[in-house]
Amino acid sequence: MSKKLPEDFIFGGATAAYQAEGAIKTDGKGPVAWDKFLEENYWYTAEPASDFYHQYPVDLKLCEEFGINGIRISIAWSRIFPEGYGKVNHKGVEFYHKLFAECKKRNVEPFVTLHHFDTPEVLHSNGDFLNRENIEHFVDYAKFCFEEFTEVNYWTTFNEIGPIGDGQYLVGKFPPGIKYDFEKLFQSHHNMVLAHAKAVNLFKQNGYNGEIGMVCALPTKYPYDPSNPKDVKAAELDDIIHNKFILDATFKGEYSKETMDGVNHILKVNGGKLDLRAEDFEELKTAKDLNDFLGINYYMSDWMAEYDGETEIIHNATGNKGSSKYQIKGVGQRKANESIPRTDWDWIIYPQGLYDQISRVKRDYPNYKKIYITENGLGYKDVFEDNTVYDDARIDYIRQHLEVISDAIKDGANVKGYFLWSLMDVFSWSNGYEKRYGLFYVDFETQKRYPKKSAYWYKKVSETKEV
Numbered sequence: 001m002s003k004k005l006p007e008d009f010i011f012g013g014a015t016a017a018y019q020a021e022g023a024i025k026t027d028g029k030g031p032v033a034w035d036k037f038l039e040e041n042y043w044y045t046a047e048p049a050s051d052f053y054h055q056y057p058v059d060l061k062l063c064e065e066f067g068i069n070g071i072r073i074s075i076a077w078s079r080i081f082p083e084g085y086g087k088v089n090h091k092g093v094e095f096y097h098k099l100f101a102e103c104k105k106r107n108v109e110p111f112v113t114l115h116h117f118d119t120p121e122v123l124h125s126n127g128d129f130l131n132r133e134n135i136e137h138f139v140d141y142a143k144f145c146f147e148e149f150t151e152v153n154y155w156t157t158f159n160e161i162g163p164i165g166d167g168q169y170l171v172g173k174f175p176p177g178i179k180y181d182f183e184k185l186f187q188s189h190h191n192m193v194l195a196h197a198k199a200v201n202l203f204k205q206n207g208y209n210g211e212i213g214m215v216c217a218l219p220t221k222y223p224y225d226p227s228n229p230k231d232v233k234a235a236e237l238d239d240i241i242h243n244k245f246i247l248d249a250t251f252k253g254e255y256s257k258e259t260m261d262g263v264n265h266i267l268k269v270n271g272g273k274l275d276l277r278a279e280d281f282e283e284l285k286t287a288k289d290l291n292d293f294l295g296i297n298y299y300m301s302d303w304m305a306e307y308d309g310e311t312e313i314i315h316n317a318t319g320n321k322g323s324s325k326y327q328i329k330g331v332g333q334r335k336a337n338e339s340i341p342r343t344d345w346d347w348i349i350y351p352q353g354l355y356d357q358i359s360r361v362k363r364d365y366p367n368y369k370k371i372y373i374t375e376n377g378l379g380y381k382d383v384f385e386d387n388t389v390y391d392d393a394r395i396d397y398i399r400q401h402l403e404v405i406s407d408a409i410k411d412g413a414n415v416k417g418y419f420l421w422s423l424m425d426v427f428s429w430s431n432g433y434e435k436r437y438g439l440f441y442v443d444f445e446t447q448k449r450y451p452k453k454s455a456y457w458y459k460k461v462s463e464t465k466e467v
């Protein structure tokens with residue numbers, strides 16, 4: 001039997017500046033750490049990406065034609081402030097005004113993120129968010145955007161504080177490429193939530209237009225053997241690393257005892273000490289009830305088992321199934337039943353995990369107000385034939401996740417919209433151009449767009465609100 005989604009539900013598509021725009025040196029854009037990092041460590045660059053910088057009218061027209069009434073866009077900080085702060089690049093400002101005007105023309109609501117993994121190079125090389133001065137630069141940049149782009153109704157400060165820290169300081173797949181450093185990981189999480197809180201407090205104090213929230217990636221963590229207390233502990237600790245630390249700070253304004261016990265244990269085993277100041281918690285406490293929404297990015301769940309050895313994490317960047325490894329000293333290791341489906345990049349497909357995360361937010365953080373599922377989708381080696389992609393696996397993936405969202409709404413969760421990652425094909429930070437997610441296939445040479453089978457399916461769901 002089909003399931004219903006509310007009449008006012010947003011059926012959106014998601015993008016991010018660095019993964020979509022291309023034009024990384026155009027019209028005065030300043031460099032970001034990724035420019036060099038990709039050149040030095042990967043086999044691709046962010047040029048041309050999906051050339052959204054020039055193709056956005058085409059993409060927004062497609063949105064209109066395919067019933068997509070919301071789009072996640074991020075502003076490239078270094079297009080506005082090429083050096084991170086100081087001198088404004090007016091051409092960058094003009095670009096985003098034109099982009100938002102086009103959204104309006106096509107009746108597509110933009111949900112605008114201020115930071116989607118792309119700290120300006122100047123600030124990145126002086127410590128990124130580990131340097132507290134950069135918190136203030138971020139807040140100044142946010143203030144500039146709130147005052148300049150009054151046409152925006154939905155603001156998000158950060159996209160996925162968890163995976164940024166993870167990529168930068170744990171797995172080492174994001175610049176600066178540091179591995180297994182838990183002090184930097186948690187400090188970066190803390191400083192970024194603090195930057196979020198300061199931006200939210202400023203937004204509300206000054207009464208700017210619209211709503212503001214944060215986007216978190218929330219992979220669900222289950223124990224491999226629920227009857228083994230060591231597996232249960234491993235799941236709890238991994239949840240603290242990726243989810244709970246950030247959610248606590250955002251919605252409680254403090255770290256619960258359970259969270260701090262976990263963090264202290266991890267730092268004791270792996271080394272490190274955090275700089276958490278009393279004044280930080282004043283900001284966090286003020287902001288905790290001011291978030292208008294939480295954006296949840298959900299792709300996968302993990303099962304965790306006990307582990308006694310040294311830390312070793314191997315990232316599967318090529319889609320060679322089974323080539324990843326995740327085992328952390330004093331925490332645990334990933335170990336899932338072979339029967340649970342996973343992608344070629346070893347991401348476990350488990351829609352129930354999304355239902356469980358929504359329920360967890362509702363139960364543990366009842367001041368969340370509203371949820372948008374700001375990313376969800378299937379990364380796949382698409383086969384382009386007959387000028388399309390017959391992506392039945394992607395349709396199946398989206399359908400199953402929309403079904404559990406419908407269930408969660410029925411069970412009392414306030415979920416207001418869904419943004420498929422990604423609207424059109426974009427490049428993937430640490431996996432290149434072959435891992436595609438889009439509703440629209442992009443020929444990266446000609447920059448032509450081709451609707452996939454999933455785009456026609458999504459259009460129907462958006463029209464009927466039935467899945």
Ligand code: BG6
Pocket residue numbers: 016019159160163217297375379421427428429430431435
């Ligand atoms: C999220 C990010 O982590 O997942 C996106 O917000 C990203 O920017 C998406 O592209 C999919 O991840 P990946 O690694 O497959 O590109």
